[in-house]
Amino acid sequence: MTPTGLADLVDRRLPQLLADLEQLVRCESPSADLGAVAASADLIAALGARRLGVEPRRFTVEGCQHVAFRFGTGPIRVLLLAHHDTVWPIGSLAEHPWSIDEAGSPAVLRGPGTVDMKAGLAMAIHAMAAVAERGHDLAGVCLLVTGDEEIGSPTSRALIEEHARGARACLVLEGAGPSGALKTARKGTSWYRIGIVGRAAHAGGEPEKGINAAVELAHLILAVGALGAPEAGTTVTPTVAAAGTTTNTVPAAAVLNIDVRARTAAEQERVHAAMLALAPTVPGATLTVAGGINRPPMPRSSAAGLFAIAGRLADREGLGPLAERSVGGGSDGNFTAALGVPTLDGLGAVGGGAHAADEHVRLDAIGPRTVLLAALIQELAGPEPAAREPG
Template identity: 55%
Template sequence: PRVLLLGHHDTVWPLGTLARWPFSADGDVATGPGCFDMKAGLVQTFHALAALDSFDGVAVLVTGDEEIGSPTSADLIVESASGVDATLVTEPSSEGALKIARKGTRQYILRTTGRAAHAGLEPHNGVNAGVELAHQIVAVSDIDLPADTTLTPTVSAAGTTSNTVPGAASVYIDVRSFDEARFDTVEEQLEALLPQLPGASLELEHGPRRPPMPPSSSQTLFALATHVASDLGLPPLDGVAVGGASDGNLTASAGISTLDGLGAVGGNAHAEGEWVDLSAMGDRTALLHGMVQRILAGEAHL
């Protein structure tokens, strides 16, 4: 294949969300869990494909674990992109703008271990891993960060029952940067954390990671998108660098020309009220279709 269309069907929303927040459309606005990130992008992908005279030269990969860092699909993504001229990612746009660069990500789990004890009979015999975790979350939040780098403690948990001194606790840590070297600076500080309570211990577990997607990986494809949009009579396109990562980071790091954000126009990704502008879906589909046609015809100068 000459071009890979890349997306994912998983969302951040837990099972049962549709029961309280079903998909709905009112005029040009659709809402529902995952509609923006990235169900609408998949709809646009398949309609763009349907308008092609032939599928020859086109590969499509829709994964199911992107929102958790692609732990099982990363190798398949890189393998699928191997040898193609371009990867077009139909993740949602940034207020209509295409995503020409993305921060990389590293995920960690910081685990604290204490000693469980009965909270009423002998709490003094315990070492509270939850309290230790609280100290560590503050310490993590105070880490000196390099420029354009973020560090966010996210999901945390401690203990097993309400009447037991927690013997174990954990917090997920999300680190993002445009510069791969800056990750190492942050990681050194995470590795240097020390327990604050006598008898407590720490363990830093390394999780999924995606390298940054540099602007150079999208330069040629963004130029192509600009030409296609102009030929279609669409408004001029903007390109932005964003903090969120995607599977496009993986293809870009493998040396494949990659353009992201070709999916829906809308907002509130990963949040209540996630929405899609239905009136923009036709133009976005036409843009994707036009880009695929040009790439297959060898007009993209890749």
């Protein structure tokens, strides 16, 4: 198969893409800082309008800002899904500045939020622009950029589902897996917070009059951990825990946070029922369980068809064979897959260190991955792929 020339277009756009990415990274946007997220949304709206030639649509939900670039007035056929919030607090750039290290092997660019997922966002914008530059009609293509993915998408889930419902495909710009693997399956996620109420007493003078919330917390950590099912791929992990006030007081209160990952909805429901059924062990203690299922699992079946198309296009463009991977982390692609929309994830940057001090993006992979994304957009926005002759 003959390459289409997309690589040349993308190569010419790389300096602009990197300049745009630097702007995005320098505009810090931690999820919990709504002012910072709003400033980031302003930047994305201006940048996208300049590169794509369409005016953005802005959505503000409970103070959180989301941005969409939609081509045409008909139904959405191809949804590109990105987020612009990060886990990095304001000031992180001082310790982890934007930089490009071309001396290493491979050359990398660094900065908070690069791989998760501002590089993927910049790549999406320029992939769409490259397809438009070739004269292809982008009618039915939409790029939705949300502002709260890192905290579970509480204000954007309905927006994502509204945009995705009925679409032919959803392409998710999260960072790729190890060695550039696309993500064709994801576990579902659930989050819980258990509050424990006991009774305070002097730890030395009359401890017997207290109800020790810390002891109840210890029992709970063991009980919750036992709910995991490794053979089914289900993990139930106690994470943040706290109890007590002073060293000479029986703790009157404690709290436990739990992270749950499961491959199937049935496993999510099993753990959810068990969490709600938890009972205290220490006499007199009471429990309050908050939280629940956040993202449903994304099964491989939702990505299989798109992965096959991506493999064919990668071969055509001379990008080499594609790998795939099932991962434990959730993304907004879990929501679209649950609607029955074919969803392919991990189409963003190749790199590593998401949420960590060594977060980085491989410079040599940005161009090829942008070409793959552009080829997918061009293919999926045209006539129904299943009706096409093999290319």
